[in-house]
Amino acid sequence: MALFRSRAENKVREAGYDPARLPPGQYLTEKWPVLHAGSVPHVDLATWDFTVTGEVESPIRLTYAELQALPQTVLTTDIHCVTRWSRFDTSFRGVHWRELAKLAGPKPTARFVIAQAEQGYTANLPIGAIEADDALIAWEADGEPLEPDHGWPLRLVVPSRYFWKSAKWLRGLELRSADEPGFWERYGYNNGADPWREERYSF
Numbered sequence: 001m002a003l004f005r006s007r008a009e010n011k012v013r014e015a016g017y018d019p020a021r022l023p024p025g026q027y028l029t030e031k032w033p034v035l036h037a038g039s040v041p042h043v044d045l046a047t048w049d050f051t052v053t054g055e056v057e058s059p060i061r062l063t064y065a066e067l068q069a070l071p072q073t074v075l076t077t078d079i080h081c082v083t084r085w086s087r088f089d090t091s092f093r094g095v096h097w098r099e100l101a102k103l104a105g106p107k108p109t110a111r112f113v114i115a116q117a118e119q120g121y122t123a124n125l126p127i128g129a130i131e132a133d134d135a136l137i138a139w140e141a142d143g144e145p146l147e148p149d150h151g152w153p154l155r156l157v158v159p160s161r162y163f164w165k166s167a168k169w170l171r172g173l174e175l176r177s178a179d180e181p182g183f184w185e186r187y188g189y190n191n192g193a194d195p196w197r198e199e200r201y202s203f
């Protein structure tokens with residue numbers, strides 16, 4: 001039986017990957033494109049902090065050193081941008097949400113999370129998206145500190161959603177009982193952002 005395969009899928013196969021890893025409407029890129037609104041922020045680690053606030057028993061504020069002293073996780077994952085590029089097998093090092101949850105103690109009312117980044121950028125997610133094993137709060141990619149363009153000193157990595165949810169230059173996670181659209185969601189991006197369901201835009 002002859003099976004139709006899209007050009008994008010054939011390229012994935014030629015690159016040696018299983019085409020089932022490519023979500024609908026995406027193409028594989030070997031490069032790592034840089035995409036963001038605004039400019040790359042200047043970050044001074046001497047004054048930088050990371051906070052977990054909102055619906056938690058004990059709000060926390062960590063320095064970069066304190067964050068990096070927590071148990072670390074390395075994971076390899078695929079990332080999918082709503083502008084249709086996908087990049088396979090980026091490895092990230094960082095701390096998993098569960099380590100921060102141990103310190104902050106999410107309340108039962110914590111159902112959503114707002115990722116807060118430099119310059120007011122935000123992204124909203126259901127809390128399950130950062131509880132998932134494939135999510136990470138990362139400072140290293142492919143064995144090197146994140147490039148400033150890619151979010152150094154810290155970024156969120158949520159591979160289960162289009163990459164705009166993975167806030168670069170992350171400064172905090174705020175737990176909420178109710179959802180609230182983030183930066184791109186307010187501009188018409190789909191709140192769910194599941195690449196496997198092609199939840200790209202809300203219009």
Ligand SMILES: Nc1nc2c(c(=O)[nH]1)N[C@H]1C(S)=C(S)[C@@H](COP(=O)(O)O)O[C@H]1N2
Nearest residue numbers: 033034035036037117121150164166167168
């Ligand atoms: N702080 C911040 N994070 C952001 C953005 C942004 O504008 N500001 N853009 C998002 C978008 S739209 C994408 S596609 C990814 C791109 O990440 P990359 O540049 O590392 O590929 O970052 C996301 N995180």
Ligand SMILES: [Mo]
Nearest residue numbers: 035081082164
């Ligand atoms: Mo994006």
